[in-house]
Amino acid sequence: MKNILKYIAIILFATNLVSCDDDEFLTRESKDQLSSNLFWRDAADAKAALTTAYSELEAxxxxxxxxxxxxxxVEWYRSDYMLPGVDGNNYAHxxxxxxxxxxxxHTFINLLWKLNYNGLNYANQxxxxxxxxDDADISSAEKKQFIAEATFLRAYYHFKLLTLYKxxxxxxGVVGEEDLDKALSTRAEAWTVILKDFEAAAANLPVSYPASEVGRATKGAALAYLGKAYLHKAGDTEASETDDYKNAADALNEVVKLATYSLEGNYVSMFDGTNQNSSESIFEIQINSPSADAYNRTNLHKFIADPMYDGWGGLEATQGLLTEMKSEGKISTNSGYDERLYASLYYKGDYYNDNPNMQGYTWDFLSNYQYGSANAVDNKVFLRKFIPKVTWGVYNDDLNVPLMRYADVLLMRAEALNENSSTAEAITLINMVRAAHGKMPATTAVxxxxxxxxIIHExxxxxxxxxxxxxxxxxxxxLDAAMSTAGRTLNTANNGYLPVPLSEIKNNSEVN
Structure with a gap:
């Protein structure tokens, strides 16, 4: 969002809101009064506060x-297809x-809870x-739009929390001292609030913004997340209802009907910094480091990449993922595997050894350079996604991170349609994504x-x-079957959801 960094320091000072942090809750004070009395003067103040509500997205x-x-x-290590990299084993947590x-x-369980509630507090403010x-201080159009954006963000933060925690x-609302102690909701109650907010946001958000305001929530974003929420609710054993798939398909079809988005033909360009806010982007985190001195604005590429291409080695993939991504064979229109394989994984094979397809070098060269042998890591599978064109010596890069893409809308709609026996229509949507991103022929599934x-494969x-x-x-x-296949001990009963953090239990007398 435009000027996001400019406003954050101002608003974090002016609206030092109640969150679920230990120190804040131990004081048992509401810290909202000063901001209410002195801050909300005009549209510029309102927009600055809204910017701060955006600032907590994805922690x-x-x-x-x-x-x-x-x-x-928390999100990648718990995938059956991911492993800790060479650096990951250094950290017990x-x-x-x-x-x-x-x-x-656990520090991450407490922190992600806190940061998402910070975002909720800002949105509610x-x-x-x-x-x-007063109408004299802000136009009715601005008021309507800012409230709609904040409502979308409130739904987003609640949705994020509900997918992570049981x-x-x-x-x-704005949290006062009398509101600090509050009981946990049921999952059904939480879904009701989330769906209501996404619907309200969709009804009042614009379809698009000027280029200078890219990154703000749109009608398409609210509808896409409404559909996603219904799809996830459909798979929630404690809250699912018979019409969830239909509601998901309908909401996602509204995104299609906007005729605003299209699939990007160059899949990798959406993740290497060369095609940010593409035609496919529905909601995307705007990183935009202001300078090379903005330390760690994002170093995700360092976390992801192995040291052989100048990363820290926080993550690697399993052989099982490579096998699955190769499973259809070399049938793309480019006479190779699905193009999404090459955009996502880095492994020993002809693609990376016949040509210098990673940072201008071959796999064998980089393996020998880092590990002393061209064969040292032949059994390893590394990640390529979110790696910029050049990594050597690069820190604080400004790669945006897409949070919702049109491909997801199409595949989620395909899934919802298929679950409602509209299989032929689902196949059409699947083939659109396969052709655009994978350069793959139509599926043979019937x-x-x-x-x-x-759909699972796609x-x-x-x-x-x-x-x-x-x-x-x-x-x-x-989940249990996939983890068992991967040789993992995670299971639905013990690890399907994160527990309520200890900090919340200590500081909220209604939670035990």
């Missing part, structure tokens, strides 16, 4: 333990997440205070069960490192 305001490591370890031996006092502003505390398996090809796999496995009811 962005805590670069190391939040954005870069906490989110990545990373490995406890991988092994499922974490407790409710906007919703409540902008609505109270139960959450619903926060729909029956409902075959198409479901094809999501594997499409969404590596986009925080999808673990949550997809859980909602499909296949």
């Amino acid at each position: 962005r305001q805590n670069f190391w333990d939040g954005w870069q490591e906490g989110r990545s370890v 990373w490995m406890s997440m991988f092994n499922g031996t974490y407790t409710n006092g 906007v919703i409540v205070n902008v609505d109270l502003m 139960q959450i505390v619903i926060r729909e 029956s409902q069960s075959e198409v479901k398996n094809q 999501r594997t090809m499409e969404f590596q490192l986009e925080s999808s796999r673990f949550f997809d496995l859980r909602r499909w009811g296949t």
Whole structure:
């Protein structure tokens, strides 16, 4: 969002809101009064506060333990297709997440809870205070739009929390001292609030913004997440209803009908910094480092990349993922494997050894350079996604991170349609994505069960490192089988959801 960094320091000072941090809750004070009395003067103030509500997306305001490591370890380490890299084994709190031996006092479990509630607090400040502003200070159009954006963000943060944690505390207003103690909601109650907010946001958000305002929530984003929420609710054993798939398909079709988005033909360009905010982007985190001195604005590429191409080696992939991504064979229109394989993984093979396809070098050269032998890591599979064109000596890069893409809308709609027996229509959507991104021929799947398996395969090809796999496995009811196949000990009963953090239990008398 334009000028996001400019406003953050101002608003974090002016609206030092209640969150679920130990120190804040131990004081038992509401810290909202000064901001309410002195801050909400005009549209510029309202927009600045809204910018701060955006700033907590995906734990962005805590670069190391939040954005870069906490989110990545919690969401990527729990995929059956991911492994800790050479650096990952150095951190006990990373490995406890991988092994499922974490407790409710785990630093990432506490931190991600806190940061998402910070975002909720900021969003609620906007919703409540902008609505109270005088018409002389802000136009009705601005008021409507800012409240809609904040409502979208409130839904997003609640949705994020509900996908991570078994139960959450619903926060729909500015938190005062009398509101600090509040019971956990049921999952059904939480879904009701999330769906309501995404619907309200979709009704009042614009379809697009000027280029200078790229990154703000649009009608398409709200509809896409509404469809995603229904799809995840459909797989929630405690809250699913018979019409969830239909509602998901309908909401996602509204995104299609906007005729605003199109599939990007060059898949890798959406992740290497060469095609940010592409025609496919529906909602995307705007990184935009202001300078090389903006330390760790994002070093995700360092976390992801192996040292052989100048990373730290926080993550690597399994042979099982490579096998799955190669499973259809070399049938693309480019006479190779699915193009998404090459954009996602780095491994020993003809693609990376026949030509210098990684940073201008071959696999054997880089392996020998880093590990002393061209064959030293032949059994390893590394990640290529979110790696910029050049990594050598690059820190604080400005690669955006897509959070919702049109491909996801099409594949989610295909899944919802197939579950409602509209299999032929689902196949059409699958083939659109395969052709555009994989350069692959039409699927041979015909029956409902075959198409479901094809959708699972397409999501594997499409969404590596986009925080999808673990949550997809859980909602499909296949988490235990997938983890067993991968030789992992994680299971639905013990690890399907993160526990309520110890900090919340200590500081909220209604939670036990």
